[in-house]
Amino acid sequence: MTATHDVFNQSTPLEDVNLFEIDLPLKEALRREGGGWAAERVSELGEICGSAEVLRQGADANNFPPKLKSHDRFGHRIDEVEFHPAYHELMHLGFTHGIHALPWREPQIGANVARAAMFTQLTHAEAGVGCPISMTFSVIPALRHQPEVAAEWEQRFLALDYDGELRSPETKPACVAGMAMTEKQGGSDVRANTTRATPLNGGGPGAEYEITGHKWFCSAPMCDAFLVLAQTGSGLSCFLMPRFTPDGERNGFHIQRLKDKLGNRSNASSEVEFRSAWARMVGEEGRGVRTIIEMVGHTRLDCAIGAGAGMRSGVAQALHHTSSRSAFGKRLVEQPLMRNVLADLSIESEAATASVMRLARSYDESAAGDERAELFKRIATPVLKYWISKRAPSHAVEALECFGGNGYAEESGMPRLFRESPLMSIWEGSGNVQCLDALRAMVKSPASTEVLFEEIDEARGSDPRLDDFTDGLKESMTTSPETLEVRARRVVEGMALALQGSQLVRHGDPAVADAFCASRLAGDWGGAFGTLPAGTDFETIITRSAPQV
Ligand SMILES: Cc1cc2nc3c(=O)[nH]c(=O)nc-3n(C[C@H](O)[C@H](O)[C@H](O)COP(=O)(O)OP(=O)(O)OC[C@H]3O[C@@H](n4cnc5c(N)ncnc54)[C@H](O)[C@@H]3O)c2cc1C
Structure with a gap:
């Protein structure tokens, strides 16, 4: 057989590279x-x-x-x-x-x-x-709200020898934890939960209960134990529900079906029913939200990290592809308009990385007893979870388009990245819920807002565009407080942008910081990626993000 054509001008897979060293x-x-x-x-x-x-x-x-x-x-x-x-x-x-x-x-x-x-x-x-x-x-x-329950389970969850079999936890080298709050009639508003817990012998913190009801979303039902919210006579309470009862029997935890989802397909998100399932109360009775929110705060941090990771994947893939493929006599990465798109994607990814890593540090500092860090993380978690997750889908679409038609084909991996991208904004509290949580922090803990602005103002005097943006934001937050709820997305977006801008101005590459301030803060930016002003230092920005393989 004679070949009909040679294959050329196609990219190569971005693999067998150290993903950290090229970032x-x-x-x-x-x-x-x-x-x-x-x-x-x-x-x-x-x-x-x-x-x-x-x-x-x-x-x-x-x-x-x-x-x-x-x-x-x-x-x-x-x-x-x-x-x-x-x-x-x-x-x-x-x-x-x-x-x-x-x-x-x-x-x-x-x-x-x-x-x-x-x-x-x-x-x-x-x-x-x-x-x-x-x-x-x-x-x-x-x-840790219930020390005797923590004493029994903590080391199991911290062990390193993953074991995917469903067995009694005493027989496993390590255990995996899940969470089940969301019910059919209410997810964001968990107070609407109808699942009921009945005490087996007296009840109260640490005591044994039987739980009957359902959960509409329960990701990873093969986990060994779950934090579950259920109603008692005193209101919504938090429980640890294992898959096996202490006598080694399977608990009354039944999987109704697995969800057929847009993305995140390797994860077995399920609907479950509890039929007199055995569980122990964790934390104070009737204060279940207060207990489980400790878990949710950390998973929200992970949503921001995960959304930022998706952006980095997209930009690395796009830069790799456009470096290998040519059109109209030049490599795509050399075409001026493509350089604008790639630089814009790179800036968004850099801003996500810088801000989310700063947020992660505040978790370390607050664990070490730093009260300012505790205040910072209280407000910066919903702010960054909201904004980075919100940017992820449009970022993924644009990265995909850098591949042209190849990006629309499953084998490029870009459709998987795209399908994944809306999820970080939905779970652990959807976009509006994050914004309302940030407003709650502003009202109930005004010191958290002060600390956030002190952090932003560490960059004051370095770039007038950042200073002007921050001043305008502060003014908008104090003007017409009665309209704050309806404006919450604008305000929280502003806080995220000011924080990201401040991180980049203080610590980032000057070319990246300059382009970020010009586009995101001073408004010299269009409605899509690839609309940075003409004077941008595209070369520096692209080179920094390029996967050097
Ligand atoms: C793949 C996947 C896995 C999941 N895994 C789990 C899990 O393991 N455990 C678990 O408990 N849950 C899980 N969830 C559920 C998820 O946390 C909820 O779907 C999410 O919190 C939203 O709740 P809801 O679906 O009931 O939507 P609703 O609460 O009905 O919200 C619908 C919309 O209304 C908005 N909204 C709600 N209240 C307000 C308000 N006051 N003002 C303005 N807007 C508002 C929301 O932002 C959202 O956009 C999972 C979801 C998905 C998609």
Whole structure:
């Protein structure tokens, strides 16, 4: 057979690269925010996650999604989920590197920063495993509300030897934690929960209960135990519900079906029913939201990290592709208008990286007793979760378009990135809920807003565009407070942009900071990516983000 044509001018896969070592903004941020001591560990994971083998596992975990096994072959109800082996490999990878546990196992400044960088590496390979890994990480502070329950479970959740089998927790080297709050009639408004908990012997914090009801979303039902919200006579309370009862029997935890979702397909998001399921109360009776919010705060941090990781994946892929492909006599990366798109995507990704790593540091500082850091993280978590997640889908679309038609084909991996991108904004509190939470922080803890602006004002005097933007924002927050709720998205977006601008002006590359201030703060920007002003230093911005392979 004679070949009909030669194949040329096509790109190559971005694989067998160290994903951390080719990510200059992340490397800088890791050191700047106190995680430099973990650079080798992050680099080791970046090497593994960038290998063709692990990237293939990520694709396989998506292409062969989990299946519900409600019964065994003899008709016994088992309520298990069967995953492709690639899913377990990725979970094992995340656990071995302690992404679910690092700041609790090795509490020190930079631990959350290092973990954020590691979470980013794993997300590049596959985002779906990030959900149970994040929940296992995040359950610890909520669990500590009930010391005797924490004493029994904490070490199981912090252990590194992931075991994907559903067995009694005493027989497992490590356990995975989940969370079940959302019900059919109310997710954001959990006060509408109807699931009921009945005490088995007296009740109260730490006591045993039987829970009956349902949850409309329960990601990762193969977790070993879940924090669950249910009503008692005193109101909504928090419980730890294991898959097995203390006598080794399967608990009354039944998986109704798995969700057929837009993305995040490797993750077995399910609908569940509890039939007199055994559980123990965690924290004060009737104060369940206050207890579980400790977990939710950390998973919100992970949403911001995950959304930023998606942006980095998109921009790295787009820069790699456009460096290899030519059109109209030049490599795409050399075409002036494409340079504008690539630089704009790079700036957005850099801003997400810088701000989210700063946020991660505040978790370390607050754990070490720094009250200002506690205030900062209180408001900066919803602010950055809102804004970075909100930017992710349009960023993913534009990165995809850099591939032209190839980006629309599944095998490029870009559709998977795109499908993943809206999720970070929805779960753990959707966009509006984040904005309202930031407003709540402003009202109930005005000191948190002060600390946020003190942080922003660390850059005062360095760039008049940032100063003017910040002044305008402050004014808008104090003018007509009765309209704040309806303006909440504008205000929270403003806080996010001012914080990102301040980080870039203080610590970032001058070309990136200049373009960020010109476009995002001073308004010299269009309605789409690729509309930076003509005088932008495209070369520097692109070179910084380019995956140098
Ligand atoms: C893939 C996936 C996995 C999930 N996994 C879990 C899980 O493991 N455990 C769990 O408990 N939940 C889980 N969830 C549920 C998720 O947290 C909720 O879907 C989310 O919090 C929104 O709640 P809802 O779906 O009930 O929407 P609703 O509460 O009905 O909200 C609908 C819309 O209204 C907006 N809204 C709500 N209140 C207000 C208000 N006061 N003002 C203005 N706008 C408002 C929201 O922002 C949203 O845009 C998961 C969701 C997804 C998609």
